[in-house]
Amino acid sequence: MSVQALRMPGSAFGRSHVHAVAGCYFVASFAALGLPPYLTEILPELGDRGARWAGVLYVVPTVFGALGAPLWGRLADRFGRKRLLLRAQLGLAVAFLLAGWADSLATFTVALVLQGILGGTFAASNGYLGAALEGVALSKALTLMQGSARAALVVAPIVVGSLSGWMSPQRQYALLAVLPLTAALLLAALPEPETVRQAERKPVTASEETPTVSLNALYALEFAFVFSTVISFPYLIQLVEDRLPGTSPALSGVLFALPHLCYLVTALKVHSVFQDRPRTGLALGFAGIALGLAGHGIAGSLPALIAVRLLLGAGLTLGLVCLSVLAADCAKGRAPGGMFGSLEFFSKAGAVAAGVAAAAGSVRFGPAAPVLIGGAAAALTATLLPTLHLRTRWSR
CATH class of the missing domain: 1.20.1250.20 (MFS general substrate transporter like domains)
Structure with missing residues (x-):
């Protein structure tokens, strides 16, 4: 860079x-x-x-x-x-x-x-x-x-x-x-x-193409994204042990880390591809999260678990990068401290809601429940994304 x-x-x-x-x-x-x-x-x-x-x-x-x-x-x-x-x-x-x-x-x-x-x-x-x-x-x-x-x-x-x-x-x-x-x-x-x-x-000129979601829509997307991803964290090791008995702690740790490693390797490249179309990237990200988490519910072998963790990593990367683009866009003309403080509130609220849902779902339905709940939340958000308010200034 x-x-x-x-x-x-x-x-x-x-x-x-x-x-x-x-x-x-x-x-x-x-x-x-x-x-x-x-x-x-x-x-x-x-x-x-x-x-x-x-x-x-x-x-x-x-x-x-x-x-x-x-x-x-x-x-x-x-x-x-x-x-x-x-x-x-x-x-x-x-x-x-x-x-x-x-x-x-x-x-x-x-x-x-x-x-x-x-x-x-x-x-x-x-x-x-x-x-x-x-x-x-x-x-x-x-x-x-x-x-x-x-x-x-x-x-x-x-x-x-x-x-x-x-x-x-x-x-x-x-x-x-x-x-x-x-x-x-x-x-x-x-x-x-x-x-x-x-x-x-710099003043924003009419020649700049700037896709923008409303601030309230950004907060809702942040909450939904954090909820659908964090919900899989607390019980992943238990799910791996349930699917692959005898798995070493080291291997379980690698499986946990795979989506985050995907972000570290590909985030800047994804940013260069989707910086002008973050809404599309975000929709693909939620779809990837939904498919990846749904795959956790049926993966029964190590290669299958690696594949669904990588798919989740692709969705995680697309979502995080495109939310960063949208947040930067929303910050224009606003006091950044207040905006990012409020954004953090919705992010942490999503994490707390995910923890509660993961605990309740795991107790009632077993260790696969959190990933299925998160996948359903991500699929619903991907479906509703086209209805969110979008203002676009097109360059002429």
Whole structure:
């Protein structure tokens, strides 16, 4: 990717700044993404011998993050996006330190609540980028941010598992608090983006072809996308074991990671193909998710599971990239902090709804239920997508 591809014309805010923001999100999200799968090991040490609260505590940061995201976004527009991004990183560090040294279930729960309220680094990072960039440059930056999230989701659990032989997962919260602290120090050297944006903003001309969904439609699509994809996460390992008894944990982990690896390998290429037709790409993405998840319900061999995971990865990549393009388009002329904060609310709401539906469906119908529910949701969204409001300015 060239420097110009991630820079507003004439701006000092370029590729190095975008990569710095994405890199800081990657390192700061390690504990947030890598440690929750180990709650069943952490909670017995805090008095919950059967880890009965693991499912509830898994979504506590997400719930409180959703509630806080719109407020933090509006405060960023008022007081400065860099300042609020630094606040998010420092807030994570405080929450991780408290979680790492908690000596009771109540204290640990408070730490997770604070992680949700004080964190929000993804929305804060996107709001920061939205103030500095627009159009294709912003959509590419958002695509890179999603790549950072996918990479952390793949790498963090592996690193945490490797460290578990030397340090308990709970104490790793305290150790990993150094990462958001380091990220805050790095981000302190970046410019306040608002001054760059005001100086370099280009007026949108009639010659630019800009497909746009309404903001409410974007929120609905974000919720539906997150719901239909995240619902398959919690019980995938159980589904693999049900279909392929005796599968090693390492192989199960690879199967879990395959869709995210697809994104890392192909996202920028998909962006170049669909940046001018995100609505088509999004429809294909939801269709791929629907078919991939439906395939999980019938796949009974390792090659079949690999194939449906790759199909899900193709849908995941198309959906994430095209949602980034639509979000960048909706950000034009809007306060980016408030918009991306609200978008994060609907994203996290979709994740919480997916967790509840996955738990209920799995208990009632077995480990295949979550993927079938997610597939049905994706198919319904793909069907309804043509009815969503679309405004298009055609170049003449």
